[in-house]
Amino acid sequence: MSSAIKCDVLIAGAGPAGLATALYLLRAHPELKGRVVAIEKAQHPRAKTCAGGLIPKTMLALKELGLELEVPFIEVMRGTARTEVGEVEMFRGDPLCTVIRRDLFDARLARAAKDAGLEIIDQCRVSEVEQAGGSVRVRTQRATFETPVLVGADGSGSRVRASVCGSAKDSIGRALMLDIPVDPERTREFAEQRYRFDFTCVAAGVNGYAWSFPCLIDNRPHLNVGIYEQHPPHHGSSAKSPLPDRLREAFPELHLDRFETLPMSFKAFPIRWFNPRNRYAIDRVMLAGDATDSLEQLQALRADAIGPDPKVHVATLETIMAHCAQHATVYLPSHDPESAARLAGAVQAADSVPAS
Numbered sequence: 048m049s050s051a052i053k054c055d056v057l058i059a060g061a062g063p064a065g066l067a068t069a070l071y072l073l074r075a076h077p078e079l080k081g082r083v084v085a086i087e088k089a090q091h092p093r094a095k096t097c098a099g100g101l102i103p104k105t106m107l108a109l110k111e112l113g114l115e116l117e118v119p120f121i122e123v124m125r126g127t128a129r130t131e132v133g134e135v136e137m138f139r140g141d142p143l144c145t146v147i148r149r150d151l152f153d154a155r156l157a158r159a160a161k162d163a164g165l166e167i168i169d170q171c172r173v174s175e176v177e178q179a180g181g182s183v184r185v186r187t188q189r190a191t192f193e194t195p196v197l198v199g200a201d202g203s204g205s206r207v208r209a210s211v212c213g214s215a216k217d218s219i220g221r222a223l224m225l226d227i228p229v230d231p232e233r234t235r236e237f238a239e240q241r242y243r244f245d246f247t248c249v250a251a252g253v254n255g256y257a258w259s260f261p262c263l264i265d266n267r268p269h270l271n272v273g274i275y276e277q278h279p280p281h282h283g284s285s286a287k288s289p290l291p292d293r294l295r296e297a298f299p300e301l302h303l304d305r306f307e308t309l310p311m312s313f314k315a316f317p318i319r320w321f322n323p324r325n326r327y328a329i330d331r332v333m334l335a336g337d338a339t340d341s342l343e344q345l346q347a348l349r350a351d352a353i354g355p356d357p358k359v360h361v362a363t364l365e366t367i368m369a370h371c372a373q374h375a376t377v378y379l380p381s382h383d384p385e386s387a388a389r390l391a392g393a394v395q396a397a398d399s400v401p402a403s
């Protein structure tokens with residue numbers, strides 16, 4: 048057997064999930080400084096298809112880690128959600144979202160993690176993972192690594208997941224996005240520090256939403272627009288994707304047709320969502336990243352795997368449950384695969400109750 052590079056904790060993938068794992072781990076166990084290694088197939092700053100909206104929970108995590116943002120950002124103070132039955136306005140006086148560019152943000156996290164004692168090996172792609180005799184061997188094109196604990200944080204198309212859990216394709220959604228330069232004086236998103244969501248695609252059969260976020264690219268104002276679909280019905284088929292048309296319909300004033308002829312203007316990407324039936328930890332390998340809560344988590348008042356502060360998370364769940372006790376509420380976690388079936392069941396049950 049060839050000799051392997053050994054470390055105490057190995058992290059596959061230096062995106063936000065892998066880097067946050069390292070930052071929290073090294074904060075809790077500074078004695079691991081220099082003994083935690085991340086292997087990353089690219090090199091920061093690297094491109095990542097993402098709208099770059101940091102939710103308040105992420106800002107809280109940065110604060111908790113003592114990290115300044117240090118990259119250009121736009122604070123969003125207002126929101127609009129358009130649906131078939133009307134528009135909802137969001138404003139609460141503090142930022143709803145902080146929009147950054149992922150290449151710069153991830154590079155900033157990588158610098159912080161290195162300062163905290165993480166070793167990052169760039170341009171090193173995981174190809175295979177094997178567990179045997181109380182350790183994990185990770186093969187890459189450059190070297191083999193041996194570790195007692197592996198964190199698979201290598202994104203939506205995770206090699207670690209495929210090696211350890213097999214490659215389930217039933218919980219992969221897809222997204223399409225585009226950055227367009229705009230005049231900030233004549234664009235609502237800039238003039239009003241607003242992001243916009245549009246759910247009218249649901250009625251047209253797309254189980255998702257479109258968005259428009261203000262952002263800065265090379266310090267120039269842009270809109271990041273895109274559309275997400277949780278259950279692509281066309282997966283594996285040659286049928287034309289409905290996403291470009293639904294995106295154009297959501298924001299007609301942007302004349303998105305203009306951008307279709309430009310090479311590389313639209314970017315498409317798969318998104319893996321949390322499915323409680325999937326496995327996220329097997330023996331000495333755990334997966335980190337796009338996991339989020341389900342209705343069961345909410346009802347049990349249980350913090351999820353990605354909440355930076357379990358106490359804040361549980362307090363939030365209690366507030367939601369108190370609200371639900373007083374108001375008729377429909378809760379549809381966008382990453383919960385059971386949502387649609389549960390809503391259909393609830394509607395049928397309500398229909399069958401005789402009117403008094």
Ligand SMILES: Cc1cc2nc3c(=O)[nH]c(=O)nc-3n(C[C@H](O)[C@H](O)[C@H](O)COP(=O)(O)OP(=O)(O)OC[C@H]3O[C@@H](n4cnc5c(N)ncnc54)[C@H](O)[C@@H]3O)c2cc1C
Binds near residue numbers: 059098201206273
């Ligand atoms: C179009 C779109 C818009 C989005 N908008 C938002 C948003 O506004 N706000 C938000 O919070 N989330 C958004 N998301 C989701 C967000 O991008 C992901 O949840 C997030 O990037 C997940 O982080 P991660 O660290 O798990 O994975 P990634 O960010 O994908 O990082 C994985 C890392 O692993 C590396 N890697 C991959 N394969 C290997 C391998 N074999 N070996 C070694 N390294 C490997 C990659 O190079 C990468 O650096 C969006 C996603 C999409 C597609």
